[in-house]
Amino acid sequence: MGAKTFSHIQQEPLFRELVDKRTRFAWQLSASMLVIYFGFIAIIAFAPQILATPIGGGVTTVGIPVGLFVIVSAFALTGLYVHRANSKFDPLTRQIIEKVK
Amino acid sequence: MRAPKGFFAGFGLILIAGGFCDAFAAGAVEGGTRQGLNVTAIIMFFVFVAATLGITKWAAKRTKSAADFYAAGGGITGFQNGLAIAGDYMSAASFLGISGLVFATGFDGLIYSVGWLVGWPIILFLIAERLRNLGKYTFADVAAFRLEQTPIRTLAATGTLIVVAFYLIAQMVGAGKLIELLFGLPYLYAVILVGALMIVYVAFGGMVATTWVQIIKAGLLLGGATFMALMVLATFGFSTEAMFRAAVDIHPKHAAIMAPGGLVSDPISAISLGLALMFGTAGLPHILMRFFTVADAKAARKSVFYATGFIGYFYILTFIIGFGAITLLMNDPTYFKVAVNGTYNKVTDILGGTNMAAIHLANAVGGSLFLGFISAVAFATILAVVAGLTLAGASAVSHDLYASVIAKGKVAEDKEVRLSKLAALAIGIVAIMLGYIFENQNVAFMVGLAFAVAASCNFPVLLMSVFWKGISSRGALLGGFLGLISAVVMVVLSPAVWVKTFGFKAALFPYDNPALFSMTIAFVGIWLFSKLDASARARFERDAFEAQYVRSETGIGAAEALAH
Secondary structure, eight states, X not given: OOHHHHHHHHHOHXXXXXXXXXXXXXXXHHHHHHHHHHHHHHHHHHOXXXXXXXXXXXXXXXXXXXXXXXXXXXXXXXXXXXXXXXXIIHHHHHHHHHHHO | OOOOOSTTSOHXXXXXXXXXXXXXXXXXXXXXXXXXXXXXXXXXXXXXXHHHHHHHHHHHHHOOSHHHHHHGGGOBOHHHHHHHHHHHHOOHIIIIIIHHHHHHHTHHHHHHHHHHHTHHHHIIIIIIHHHHHHOSSSHHHHHTSSSOHHHHHHHHHHHHHHHHHXXXXXXXXXXXXXXXXXXXXXXXXXXXXXXXXXXXXXXXXXXXHHHXXXXXXXXXXXXXXXXXXXXXXXXXXXXXXXXXXXXHXXXXXXXXXXXXXXXXXXXXXXXXXXXXXXXXXXXXXXXXXXXXXXXXXXXXXXXXXXXXXXXXXXXXXXXXXXXXXHHHHTTOXXXXXXXXXXXXXXXXXXXXXXXXXXXXXHHHHHHHHHHHHHHHHHHHHHHHHHHXXXXXHHHIIIIIIIIIIISTTOOOHHHHHHHHHHHHHHHHHHHHHHHHHTTTSOOHHHHHHHHHHIIIIIHHXXXXXXXXXXXXXXXXXXXXXXXXXXXXXXXXXXXXIIITTTOOSSOSSSOSOOHHHHHHHHHHHHHHHHHTOOSHHHHHHHHTHHHHHHHHHHOTTHHHHHHO
């Protein structure tokens, strides 16, 4: 495939749409993961007593569900991305490939 | 609390003291308490070895081309690859180390395990699909896509081999100690056995055999850990509150195990460790290589989804296992070194050290048969990880250094594969020798160093070459090497190495994990030296970005690359 084809694809509005949407979504999700994880670390570093608070008179502390949330959120975020990629980004990619064939 | 005894002792205690790196140790186990021959464990282990050797034989028949050898012909499905990634990533350090850390400190073990998981989403969002679209066999294919082959491949191969070497030494020493303890096999024999098996898997079965060893191991480990966690929860009528209550009553630290302890004492260390774990994962050559084993970007994406699920689930299990060990072991003196007056420390006196908590728990919940099973699983775990590392190292030697740098791409495929097999043999022999030499050395910092180098050299070069049009070969080379050198130097001067290993009084660099600083150096270095590069070559590389960009985003042109 020649350089001409590539520059042709790059100017293709569908390509711009795909790249813009996917890049924005990917960075948003990355930022969410960073905020969740480093937020968790920041609470531990600066206000650990929040996580040490027992829930409803038991011995289970707030820290347990919060830690679990960080783990589950990592999985959920990847799921969100895969869902969006399968339903939106892949059809767009196929359209682009069809168009430049 | 007693001072840690021996180099491998007090895994959790050292960690609490602020030495983050120490906790990276692969299966850090207190030496010297070798058990008698464990017959069940040995039988189960032989079943595993026989099965994996059978698979290797089958894989060897299917491994004909270079694509088969390096990338299993791209024929692994997303789900299989997700399991294999999990098998490649969940080391003995994760299983025994983190459950041991939970056993010793409670909640802090959870904080630590979370760090190992959060890099995966980032790999998915930024790297996985683009890697698959651009590369063929190694991540250097991607980094050197439009840059000068010789310097960038040399840099990537250096980064790969350093990561592989340190990771392997830590695994070999951990394996030797663990096997000595579990199977009653002398240290040297254990190291030779591990080395020999990994050579056979990689040299004869290539990526196909390596992948299936990792898949089987992941299945066994997840199955075994699930059983243990269920047995623990069943003891408490599936009430975690009841389990936590019993743990708080029994553990010498009582309610403190339900809250953050001293793991994160200073924010800079915590952030630096977090960065190393997150972005180091995204720069591990044996992990990145796994993305070339699937057919396309869609399968690469699925692999990370499944891998994240398996790994996250596994860390939840290790947390329950750690608490199970607290509740079911601490009041039972048969698992402890009991003093003449009948007393023992409920944390540090556990037989074999705190990292043996999960192993003892296996006995407590499933008897000697299940103990044998979990011991065999721990061994299988190490084998799967070292096989992946060996293959990554061998590929760097044959595909990057030999085929691209020395032969300038003019090399027959079968010759390249043959060289790769020889490289696997050489790496295996060197790993056995290093494992022997480092038997009584402190290798705990080595996995930390591997992650720091991966985060500070491999990852920045890879990310910038994929996303930044302005990168030039000179910028990538200088920035990458600055990141690599600064990471190594800062680790050597850190408390974990300078003080604890070399015995100097004060560390010259205050933090055990340099990633915050060395990553910054790498990124700024790549940016600065690329900006300053006004050569014709650099202009050509910037112009070539367009074609790379279209291919990395859409996969157009990627399928052709695999076919030849």
